[in-house]
Amino acid sequence: MSSSSSSSARRFPDALRRRLARVFDGWLSRRGPTRPPLTLHYRQVFILPTAFGWMIALLLHGMLLGSLNFNNSMGLLTTFLLTCMGLLSLHLAYRNLEGVRVEAIHSEPVFAGQSAEVRIELRETSGRGRAGIVCLLPPDPPVEGVDLSASGTALAHLVVPTERRGLYPLGRIRVRTRQPLGLFEAWSWVHPRTSIRVWPRPAEPAPPRPEASSADRSNRPGDESDEFHGLRGWREGDSLHRIAWKASQRHDQLLARQFSRTERGRLVFRLDTVPVADVERRLSVLCRWVLDAERDGVDYGLDLGWTRLEPDHGPVHRNRCLDALAEHP
Amino acid sequence: MRTRLSKLSVLTVLAAFLVAVAPHLWAMPPTLWAFVAAAIAWRAGAEVANWRPPGRLIRVGATFLGLGLVILQYGTLWGRRAATALLCVMLASKLLEMYRLRDGRMVAALAFFLVATQFLFSQRLELVLWLLASCWLATAALLRIQRDEDAPRHVRPGHRAAGVPGMLRAGAGLLAFALPFALVLFALFPRLGSPLWGLPEEALDGRTGLSDEMSVGEIASLFNDDSPAFRVTFDGTPPSRDQLYWRGPVLWDFDGRTWRRGFHANRPIDREPAIDDGALRYTVQIEPTERRWLFALDYPARWPDDVRVTSSFELLSDEPLTTLTPYSVVSEPDFTDTPVLTPLLRRLATELPDGSNPRTREHALTLRREHPDDAALIDAVLRWFNEGPFFYSLETAPLGRHGADEFLFDLRTGYCEYYASAFTVLMRHAGIPARIVTGYQGGFWQASDEYLLVRNSDAHAWVEVWLDGRGWVRVDPTAAVSPSRIRDGARSAVPGAGRWLDADWIFGLRNQYDRLQHLWNQWVLGFDAERQQSMLRRLGLQALGVTGQAALMIAAVLLLGPLAWWLLGLMRRDPRSDDPAERAWRRVENRMRRRGVRRAPSETVREWLPRAAAAIRNGAELERLAANYVRLRYGRPASEPALRRFIERCRRWRPLID
Numbered sequence: 001m002s003s004s005s006s007s008s009a010r011r012f013p014d015a016l017r018r019r020l021a022r023v024f025d026g027w028l029s030r031r032g033p034t035r036p037p038l039t040l041h042y043r044q045v046f047i048l049p050t051a052f053g054w055m056i057a058l059l060l061h062g063m064l065l066g067s068l069n070f071n072n073s074m075g076l077l078t079t080f081l082l083t084c085m086g087l088l089s090l091h092l093a094y095r096n097l098e099g100v101r102v103e104a105i106h107s108e109p110v111f112a113g114q115s116a117e118v119r120i121e122l123r124e125t126s127g128r129g130r131a132g133i134v135c136l137l138p139p140d141p142p143v144e145g146v147d148l149s150a151s152g153t154a155l156a157h158l159v160v161p162t163e164r165r166g167l168y169p170l171g172r173i174r175v176r177t178r179q180p181l182g183l184f185e186a187w188s189w190v191h192p193r194t195s196i197r198v199w200p201r202p203a204e205p206a207p208p209r210p211e212a213s214s215a216d217r218s219n220r221p222g223d224e225s226d227e228f229h230g231l232r233g234w235r236e237g238d239s240l241h242r243i244a245w246k247a248s249q250r251h252d253q254l255l256a257r258q259f260s261r262t263e264r265g266r267l268v269f270r271l272d273t274v275p276v277a278d279v280e281r282r283l284s285v286l287c288r289w290v291l292d293a294e295r296d297g298v299d300y301g302l303d304l305g306w307t308r309l310e311p312d313h314g315p316v317h318r319n320r321c322l323d324a325l326a327e328h329p
Numbered sequence: 330m331r332t333r334l335s336k337l338s339v340l341t342v343l344a345a346f347l348v349a350v351a352p353h354l355w356a357m358p359p360t361l362w363a364f365v366a367a368a369i370a371w372r373a374g375a376e377v378a379n380w381r382p383p384g385r386l387i388r389v390g391a392t393f394l395g396l397g398l399v400i401l402q403y404g405t406l407w408g409r410r411a412a413t414a415l416l417c418v419m420l421a422s423k424l425l426e427m428y429r430l431r432d433g434r435m436v437a438a439l440a441f442f443l444v445a446t447q448f449l450f451s452q453r454l455e456l457v458l459w460l461l462a463s464c465w466l467a468t469a470a471l472l473r474i475q476r477d478e479d480a481p482r483h484v485r486p487g488h489r490a491a492g493v494p495g496m497l498r499a500g501a502g503l504l505a506f507a508l509p510f511a512l513v514l515f516a517l518f519p520r521l522g523s524p525l526w527g528l529p530e531e532a533l534d535g536r537t538g539l540s541d542e543m544s545v546g547e548i549a550s551l552f553n554d555d556s557p558a559f560r561v562t563f564d565g566t567p568p569s570r571d572q573l574y575w576r577g578p579v580l581w582d583f584d585g586r587t588w589r590r591g592f593h594a595n596r597p598i599d600r601e602p603a604i605d606d607g608a609l610r611y612t613v614q615i616e617p618t619e620r621r622w623l624f625a626l627d628y629p630a631r632w633p634d635d636v637r638v639t640s641s642f643e644l645l646s647d648e649p650l651t652t653l654t655p656y657s658v659v660s661e662p663d664f665t666d667t668p669v670l671t672p673l674l675r676r677l678a679t680e681l682p683d684g685s686n687p688r689t690r691e692h693a694l695t696l697r698r699e700h701p702d703d704a705a706l707i708d709a710v711l712r713w714f715n716e717g718p719f720f721y722s723l724e725t726a727p728l729g730r731h732g733a734d735e736f737l738f739d740l741r742t743g744y745c746e747y748y749a750s751a752f753t754v755l756m757r758h759a760g761i762p763a764r765i766v767t768g769y770q771g772g773f774w775q776a777s778d779e780y781l782l783v784r785n786s787d788a789h790a791w792v793e794v795w796l797d798g799r800g801w802v803r804v805d806p807t808a809a810v811s812p813s814r815i816r817d818g819a820r821s822a823v824p825g826a827g828r829w830l831d832a833d834w835i836f837g838l839r840n841q842y843d844r845l846q847h848l849w850n851q852w853v854l855g856f857d858a859e860r861q862q863s864m865l866r867r868l869g870l871q872a873l874g875v876t877g878q879a880a881l882m883i884a885a886v887l888l889l890g891p892l893a894w895w896l897l898g899l900m901r902r903d904p905r906s907d908d909p910a911e912r913a914w915r916r917v918e919n920r921m922r923r924r925g926v927r928r929a930p931s932e933t934v935r936e937w938l939p940r941a942a943a944a945i946r947n948g949a950e951l952e953r954l955a956a957n958y959v960r961l962r963y964g965r966p967a968s969e970p971a972l973r974r975f976i977e978r979c980r981r982w983r984p985l986i987d
Contacts, residue, residue, distance in 0.1 A: 074448040084507035132479030145479035
């Protein structure tokens, strides 16, 4: 009982925070678009002093008060000069971000435990070079920034560590700059459309892979050595060198050579037959089997109960299988 | 993101700190000076030669060593000199641990603050250059540090803030843009009519100018000080030079060595002069002395409210003069000061320590017997000074216990203090009430700008004697010995004392420079609440009030904003390209444009080329260059030598016209 009350106490501020984040996101999206592709304009750009900026402001207030009190003209001149430079840097920080276009945000799937790399594609649209544009996913610390030449593009990289398989929506990405003096930080929030897909960690070691019912024992990979069977319409996922170019030209559609592999039998990995108790462990084992089967050039399918993938092979099929494993409820 | 400073950042911060601290070092004792310099040198060495960062013990030790040195040298941490020295020393020890970005920023920001503290001591014109230089370097350091923080993985080769020149250029740009806004703020920011708090007297530790006591031989140090003491502008014609006796402290008490004002000296004035046609109206701008003395001609009749006038017509400001201070005075030369001398004052003005200067006393009694009339006696003494073997010289010997005796009968060589002191002792022995007045005599007349420049080297001491029916009367024994001292200033009275700086042309140059300084003082330093109001009045904006003035200021800044924006646009119209190949090619296009073949913005190089090549004789060369350019600009990245060759060829290339 005590544990449940403590966990709900822990959950409450969490829920509140999520709720506040939702309110903030709603307000943000009412202000203007926040999903890429978007160009950052004054509605998207926020600006506030940095900690160093506040310190300088305090220092300047002290200098102003002292100089005014003693009517020290040069002291006043210094204070005003620095103040104006500071305010100019506010303007320049804004100008450094305004007009930057966030074209797209991608991330490649990774296995649990690896770091996912998020690539943010930036484009300069106003014809003036930008310096030191940093993208980060709060509360992570910022990584290195990028420079943009006039009308040029650049890729910003974010590294997100992963622990568990699944689909993780990327949070708000903060695109910010502190140029030129580090006194002010101008930033925008961008909501990525994509999530990070995290595949299960391949089990190591894994129980032996089940064999197909009437398996060809040879582990010889490759297609072309198999007997040519016929042509069929090219499907996404077929390897490019299986395309029958000449035949395709004649038929005005892409045709792929099909090889006779019927003797290999059908190999379908079923979740409920994996000899491990824990579901996550089972998914890990399935992941290992999928990878091994793909490496060995064996056709394989996947049956997770809620979805079934017919036996096939190739990188696209492999990714489809791994995605299914990642998305397993 | 990086959190540590790059080598370039460290060196830039050190340079900014060095420049900002330089004038402070100048005024510091050698140990502190050496401490700060050593810290800077060590940090620079550590960065260049990759020395190990010092351990915590060394850093803490250095901090306490610095603190100890300041206390040892100044005896206190209170007072402006000690406090700024402490700031410099603490920043210097901070350098030892300046490895992170935030430390670098801290030092750069405090370099700005060091600049401002320097103006507590001096606000001379040349310091403006120093102000700009230090702000420039510190800004460049901040730019560089921000660059470190962003630490872009791929720095574009031509990026502006990448190298030192780019950084300095960016810093200068920021400074140049901020300057007009700063001037608007300076002119319109509401000033305080009276200070919120005063500077505690103990905090005033610098000592310049005249002191309120006089030991014979002391003013001599002032004669070498050519810095301005004050400047005067007259309404109407200024009096002749031999009337320019700027009265300061009046000294009554003599203990045998030192003249002091005495305890009764602060009595308020009892009779104010009436102003008539001969009155002199003038405004003095006095350099900060950290004392209260103001200087005026005989006899002040009108003075500002925050000034007190004593019974000896000394002017005392309510607050010590810590900044350049203007004050206006009306003086009435035609006035009888103290027609009736009370017995107390007579006693004070004839008092001498017992048993001192027996020979002077003997001589005074002899003179008294010969000249029963006071005026005749004074004349006789002045004649003696003038015709006897008395000499005016700054190079003289110090005096012993019977100073007047030694001077009048043995040494007979000295300057104003010697003469004034000996003369007063002689008068008092003869029973004539006499007192010493210190101040300044003469000044340099800047004819072009119509102001009188009085330097510290114009310091002078003279005597006032009280004569029945005439009150206090000025007598200048130095003038009797060396009339040129009064006519032409102390400098001319000492033949051959010249340092090389005394050459006439240098002196002339310095007088010219002082004109600038005077304008600076008048329009910038002297720009206080009063002057600000009068400026607004002249603009027809009398009754603005502080709120209105603030609104005016904001409006002016807002007006200036679009102007700056427009200027920024002008500068961007022909932006410097980041690509060196493009910059080189533009040179070629500019040469062609001057020949009348201009590439329209909508035209590509290839479209423009046939037209351009046809217009000149060496069109084939232009085509080769263009092909080269297109390859460099849009093709695969070229090698560095190929790029350099192309740039060189573009630079050399000239269109040939038939």
